[in-house]
Amino acid sequence: xxxxxxxxxxxxxxxxxxxxxxxxxxxxxxxxxxxxxxxxxxxxxxxxxxxxxxxxxxxxxxxxxxxxxxxxxxxxxxxxxxxxxxxxxxxxxxxxxxxx
Amino acid sequence: xxxxxxxxxxxxxxxxxxxxxxxxxxxxxxxxxxxxxxxxxxxxxxxxxxxxxxxxxxxxxxxxxxxxxxxxxxxxxxxxxxxxxxxxxxxxxxxxxxxxxxxxxxxxxxxxxxxxxxxxxxxxxxxxxxxxxxxxxxxxxxxxxxxxxxxxxxxxxxxxxxxxxxxxxxxxxxxxxxxxxxxxxxxxxxxxxxxxxxxxxxxxxxxxxxxxxxxxxxxxxxxxxxxxxxxxxxxxxxxxxxxxxxxxxxxxxxxxxxxxxxxxxxxxxxxxxxxxxxxxxxxxxxxxxxxxxxxxxxxxxxxxxxxxxxxxxxxxxxxxxxxxxxxxxxxxxxxxxxxxxxxxxxxxxxxxxxxxxxxxxxxxxxxxxxxxxxxxxxxxxxxxxxxxxxxxxxxxxxxxxxxxxxxxxxxxxxxxxxxxxxxxxxxxxxxxxxxxxxxxxxxxxxxxxxxxxxxxxxxxxxxxxxxxxxxxxxxxxxxxxxxxxxxxxxxxxxxxxxxxxxxxxxxxxxxxxxxxxxxxxxxxxxxxxxxxxxxx
Amino acid sequence: xxxxxxxxxxxxxxxxxxxxxxxxxxxxxxxxxxxxxxxxxxxxxxxxxxxxxxxxxxxxxxxxxxxxxxxxxxxxxxxxxxxxxxxxxxxxxxxxxxxxxxxxxxxxxxxxxxxxxxxxxxxxxxxxxxxxxxxxxxxxxxxxxxxxxxxxxxxxxxxxxxxxxxxxxxxxxxxxxxxxxxxxxxxxxxxxxxxxxxxxxxxxxxxxx
Numbered sequence: 005x006x007x008x009x010x011x012x013x014x015x016x017x018x019x020x021x022x023x024x025x026x027x028x029x030x031x032x033x034x035x036x037x038x039x040x041x042x043x044x045x046x047x048x049x050x051x052x053x054x055x056x057x058x059x060x061x062x063x064x065x066x067x068x069x070x071x072x073x074x075x076x077x078x079x080x081x082x083x084x085x086x087x088x089x090x091x092x093x094x095x096x097x098x099x100x101x102x103x104x
Numbered sequence: 105x106x107x108x109x110x111x112x113x114x115x116x117x118x119x120x121x122x123x124x125x126x127x128x129x130x131x132x133x134x135x136x137x138x139x140x141x142x143x144x145x146x147x148x149x150x151x152x153x154x155x156x157x158x159x160x161x162x163x164x165x166x167x168x169x170x171x172x173x174x175x176x177x178x179x180x181x182x183x184x185x186x187x188x189x190x191x192x193x194x195x196x197x198x199x200x201x202x203x204x205x206x207x208x209x210x211x212x213x214x215x216x217x218x219x220x221x222x223x224x225x226x227x228x229x230x231x232x233x234x235x236x237x238x239x240x241x242x243x244x245x246x247x248x249x250x251x252x253x254x255x256x257x258x259x260x261x262x263x264x265x266x267x268x269x270x271x272x273x274x275x276x277x278x279x280x281x282x283x284x285x286x287x288x289x290x291x292x293x294x295x296x297x298x299x300x301x302x303x304x305x306x307x308x309x310x311x312x313x314x315x316x317x318x319x320x321x322x323x324x325x326x327x328x329x330x331x332x333x334x335x336x337x338x339x340x341x342x343x344x345x346x347x348x349x350x351x352x353x354x355x356x357x358x359x360x361x362x363x364x365x366x367x368x369x370x371x372x373x374x375x376x377x378x379x380x381x382x383x384x385x386x387x388x389x390x391x392x393x394x395x396x397x398x399x400x401x402x403x404x405x406x407x408x409x410x411x412x413x414x415x416x417x418x419x420x421x422x423x424x425x426x427x428x429x430x431x432x433x434x435x436x437x438x439x440x441x442x443x444x445x446x447x448x449x450x451x452x453x454x455x456x457x458x459x460x461x462x463x464x465x466x467x468x469x470x471x472x473x474x475x476x477x478x479x480x481x482x483x484x485x486x487x488x489x490x491x492x493x494x495x496x497x498x499x500x501x502x503x504x505x506x507x508x509x510x511x512x513x514x515x516x517x518x519x520x521x522x523x524x525x526x527x528x529x530x531x532x533x534x535x536x537x538x539x540x541x542x543x544x545x546x547x548x549x550x551x552x553x554x555x556x557x558x559x560x561x562x563x564x565x566x567x568x569x570x571x572x573x574x575x576x577x578x579x580x581x582x583x584x585x586x587x588x589x590x591x592x593x594x595x596x597x598x599x600x601x602x603x604x605x606x607x608x609x610x611x612x613x614x615x616x617x618x619x620x621x622x623x624x625x626x627x628x629x630x631x632x633x634x635x636x637x638x639x640x
Numbered sequence: 641x642x643x644x645x646x647x648x649x650x651x652x653x654x655x656x657x658x659x660x661x662x663x664x665x666x667x668x669x670x671x672x673x674x675x676x677x678x679x680x681x682x683x684x685x686x687x688x689x690x691x692x693x694x695x696x697x698x699x700x701x702x703x704x705x706x707x708x709x710x711x712x713x714x715x716x717x718x719x720x721x722x723x724x725x726x727x728x729x730x731x732x733x734x735x736x737x738x739x740x741x742x743x744x745x746x747x748x749x750x751x752x753x754x755x756x757x758x759x760x761x762x763x764x765x766x767x768x769x770x771x772x773x774x775x776x777x778x779x780x781x782x783x784x785x786x787x788x789x790x791x792x793x794x795x796x797x798x799x800x801x802x803x804x805x806x807x808x809x810x811x812x813x814x815x816x817x818x819x820x821x822x823x824x825x826x827x828x829x830x831x832x833x834x835x836x837x838x839x840x841x842x843x844x845x846x847x848x849x
């Protein structure tokens with residue numbers, strides 16, 4: 005017999021609706037903040053809010069919160085790899101473009 | 105136990121069709137990992153021979169300083185030679201053939217996690233190969249940019265770049281899905297009692313490789329796709345006139361292509377790690393060190409790509425960082441070499457062909473690694489970049505290392521895959537001929553490089569003549585060795601003596617099932633109670 | 641996550657157990673993460689190079705369309721998640737309704753993108769257009785990134801819509817049901833991933849002005 009269905013507890017419909025409302029609220033926030041035209045902190049604020057939204061989607065809609073730790077480590081490895089290659093590329097371009 | 109007793113009551117081997125298809129369809133539509141592995145093996149070795157032929161032609165052109173073929177033809181020769189040997193031979197190489205065949209068996213499973221995706225990977229491989237070959241023959245002409253496809257030339261040339269790149273992208277998908285399949289298989293399908301630290305070390309190597317395949321290859325797919333888009337739509341990312349930066353292409357290309365060389369070498373290291381315990385009749389030295397070093401190589405290998413770009417105009421800070429990390433990546437390999445040597449030390453050595461290929465692997469890969477440190481040294485690289493020193497280095501790694509490891513595995517597992525034994529004496533003669541030819545062909549290149557001979561040049565100054573002649577003669581000796589090796593193996597398939605279940609006295613799971621294995625691998629899934637290399 | 645020792649017996653019959661199927665999908669998403677990640681790498685490098693031009697170019701994008709599309713995709717992720725929860729409870733018809741809602745929202749998203757792109761192309765802003773070439777390198781790169789990234793994202797949305805259509809068919813036929821719905825769940829994972837990519841595309845192209 006193969007195991008076809010999950011053993012873990014179900015997330016309730018109410019949770020999904022609450023997460024949806026939070027996502028909408030965060031969207032409203034990020035749009036309003038954008039209109040403030042914070043020159044220096046615009047990008048970091050926008051990315052931070054986007055990451056909060058992404059975190060909600062990953063943990064609640066994609067159920068990563070309930071998953072085995074192995075899967076969480078795998079996601080971390082993939083994200084870490086991406087972060088490293090962006091960083092190392094910047095080690096070149098930041099200086100070559102005369103920004104640093 | 106004689107082979108007759110072994111195979112008397114055995115179920116039919118996987119070569120006998122069981123499903124709803126007959127004949128060739130039962131192969132090209134098969135989801136049996138062993139059939140897929142064999143099909144990959146045949147295709148991969150065929151492409152290897154095509155690539156070798158192109159190499160021989162290149163060496164023929166270089167036997168004397170003058171002009172024999174056009175510049176354009178020579179550029180296409182080394183481009184297609186590189187694309188075939190890298191994307192159609194050595195990257196799929198061991199994982200797609202020996203990995204597919206033996207991964208499930210070595211962990212006590214009946215197949216991989218996603219057999220249909222496995223078949224799809226094989227089809228992607230074949231289609232990608234056909235597209236690459238098509239790009240050589242139709243219309244615009246074979247690509248002439250080098251296998252690295254650097255812009256702006258790759259954007260401007262009228263050769264069949266888009267077609268070739270599309271083929272390579274499809275090949276990339278084949279690699280990605282194989283990696284995905286192997287990771288899942290290793291996590292989910294191990295037999296009861298087979299913990300991660302009871303797995304054969306070949307599996308650890310395949311695991312580290314699979315992660316690299318999954319995480320690095322998508323960046324290549326994107327980068328090559330952007331070149332195609334650039335050729336059609338002039339989007340400008342790599343075009344200075346439109347605000348782009350050609351160095352960004354180099355970054356993104358090598359972000360894949362450096363990890364790719366670890367895709368090439370890790371499985372070969374895994375193969376020889378399997379062979380040393382068997383042929384010295386001792387358990388492996390430093391199991392955990394070897395397992396973790398595979399992961400370390402994959403991780404650090406991800407962070408050194410800039411050493412291909414030291415003379416490109418990159419910032420000084422990045423060059424120093426990349427050089428430093430390049431030195432660090434050599435350490436885990438050193439761990440492996442010392443572990444292998446310690447395994448052999450005071451062992452009961454049986455000097456048969458799988459061991460000969462594995463021993464020469466250590467020797468050749470050590471030269472490769474040491475010359476790698478030479479060119480990883482920033483100051484030396486400024487002089488050696490773009491010379492024959494580089495060509496010598498990467499042939500020692502990819503051919504002397506990965507390919508010799510591949511041949512070691514083919515000889516080691518030949519009896520299991522085919523149910524036949526090859527002629528051991530012929531195998532030794534082939535190996536010796538190859539070893540001599542290889543070193544004559546490629547060691548000369550280090551000298552040429554130090555003398556200042558640039559790479560990818562279709563003709564050269566008379567002062568380089570002598571070493572080029574020596575190198576070309578080496579290519580003929582190597583080719584002779586390859587011919588003997590292939591002749592020996594092909595003959596064995598049809599006329600070889602029947603192989604017993606365990607001709608070498610190995611202790612891993614594949615030696616406990618018939619040669620060749622039945623379709624379902626195991627009659628009952630084994631229960632594992634100890635590590636893989638138990639020798640009394 | 642349980643291991644698949646029992647599934648070994650039926651591996652030849654191609655039955656994949658739940659945990660294995662999900663792990664495969666997650667790893668596929670990691671490869672997609674790196675694929676899009678390469679584009680975000682390009683974006684971040686070029687943004688650092690052409691900071692001022694990126695600011696002014698972003699002004700030419702319509703923030704209302706962008707916000708609307710964000711809300712649409714977030715809602716579609718919710719309907720997708722709900723459709724899975726419903727099938728898990730045995731509510732086949734309701735699940736199909738929510739899958740259909742997800743498809744409709746996806747189509748509206750694509751429709752909006754069609755309108756947006758159409759407007760820009762009519763205004764002469766597209767790769768290698770005569771007008772664009774005169775507008776400065778930063779702007780050329782910004783719009784190339786815009787078309788490539790939202791274009792590839794849009795293709796992924798389109799593929800997702802087709803797959804959900806397939807799931808709709810499977811749910812109707814009972815192939816996806818309360819006891820075996822991993823296909824739908826994996827489709828959901830893919831859809832949520834595509835949503836997350838947009839969550840980052842939106843501020844990077846529309847909001848940093």
